[in-house]
Amino acid sequence: MPALTRWFIKSSLLFFVAALILALALAATSLWELPAFVRALGPVYFHLFLVGWVTQLIFGVVYWMFPKYSMEKPRGSERLAWAIFWLLNAGLILRAVGEPLNTLRPDSGWGWTLAISALLQWAAGTGFVINTWQRVKER
Amino acid sequence: MPRLSAWMIRASLIYLFTGFTFGALLLYHKGIPISARLWGLLPAHIDFLLFGWIVQLVMGMAFWILPRFSREPRRGNVGLAWLAFALINAGVLLVGLAPLLGLSPAASLLGRFAQAAAGLAFAGHAWPRVKAVGTG
Numbered sequence: 705m706p707a708l709t710r711w712f713i714k715s716s717l718l719f720f721v722a723a724l725i726l727a728l729a730l731a732a733t734s735l736w737e738l739p740a741f742v743r744a745l746g747p748v749y750f751h752l753f754l755v756g757w758v759t760q761l762i763f764g765v766v767y768w769m770f771p772k773y774s775m776e777k778p779r780g781s782e783r784l785a786w787a788i789f790w791l792l793n794a795g796l797i798l799r800a801v802g803e804p805l806n807t808l809r810p811d812s813g814w815g816w817t818l819a820i821s822a823l824l825q826w827a828a829g830t831g832f833v834i835n836t837w838q839r840v841k842e843r
Numbered sequence: 844m845p846r847l848s849a850w851m852i853r854a855s856l857i858y859l860f861t862g863f864t865f866g867a868l869l870l871y872h873k874g875i876p877i878s879a880r881l882w883g884l885l886p887a888h889i890d891f892l893l894f895g896w897i898v899q900l901v902m903g904m905a906f907w908i909l910p911r912f913s914r915e916p917r918r919g920n921v922g923l924a925w926l927a928f929a930l931i932n933a934g935v936l937l938v939g940l941a942p943l944l945g946l947s948p949a950a951s952l953l954g955r956f957a958q959a960a961a962g963l964a965f966a967g968h969a970w971p972r973v974k975a976v977g978t979g
Contacts (some may be wrong), residue, residue: 730958754892754893759896759897760898771914786972799870802874806873807875814874815875816875818869818874818875819870819874819875821868822868822870822871822874825866825867826863826864826866829859830860832859833856833859833860836856837853840849840852840853840856841849842844842845842846842849843844843845
């Protein structure tokens with residue numbers, strides 16, 4: 705499998721484990737008094753699971769297995785594909801840090817992390833659609 | 844890949860783009876408020892990405908790669924799979940857009956019905972194709 709696919713899949717596995725640990729922590733809040741920071745992680749849990757794990761795994765496998773774009777560029781733009789990887793992961797990590805901070809202290813100026821995270825993840829998703837669209841070929 | 848897979852995967856990419864766009868607007872608004880009306884995009888964000896993107900992509904891939912039969916029609920009951928394609932998209936659009944367009948809750952219910960029927964149709968298509976190599 706290509707190097708980028710390995711990065712996508714290994715990163716998705718890390719998010720999978722992180723999401724499940726977060727789920728455990730969120731469930732524990734009903735039994736024990738945990739820091740308020742933990743209770744603010746609900747939306748982060750969903751997005752680590754569905755974007756960091758499921759969607760990123762799909763990105764990696766699609767990049768690897770879909771029909772070739774051309775003989776010269778079998779997987780479309782490799783540069784764009786690497787950019788997608790970094791944009792998605794940077795955006796998601798920024799959200800994981802910024803969202804609970806912004807929820808707990810809305811006036812402390814952490815809102816910009818969410819705005820930047822939104823732009824990074826949107827760019828990653830859009831880049832993936834652009835790079836993949838022409839590889840969806842009828843035979 | 845077969846035509847139906849291409850259609851399903853292209854549709855799933857459109858939902859990925861639209862769902863990510865709605866999600867980005869919501870997240871941006873959470874950090875730097877734009878308009879409280881943006882929260883109306885939440886049902887569409889969720890349904891477009893869960894059913895429009897992930898579920899439909901899986902259905903498209905499954906139609907493509909599940910084992911084929913040795914005789915025509917090689918992919919079995921293709922009509923059921925096309926029906927699933929039509930129903931899943933009708934369902935996603937109804938559930939996602941009904942609150943945005945101010946439609947009655949009955950429209951969302953109809954959308955869920957269409958999604959359930961899509962699941963049934965796709966399962967009916969795929970079931971016989973889940974088979975051992977060299978059989979059927």
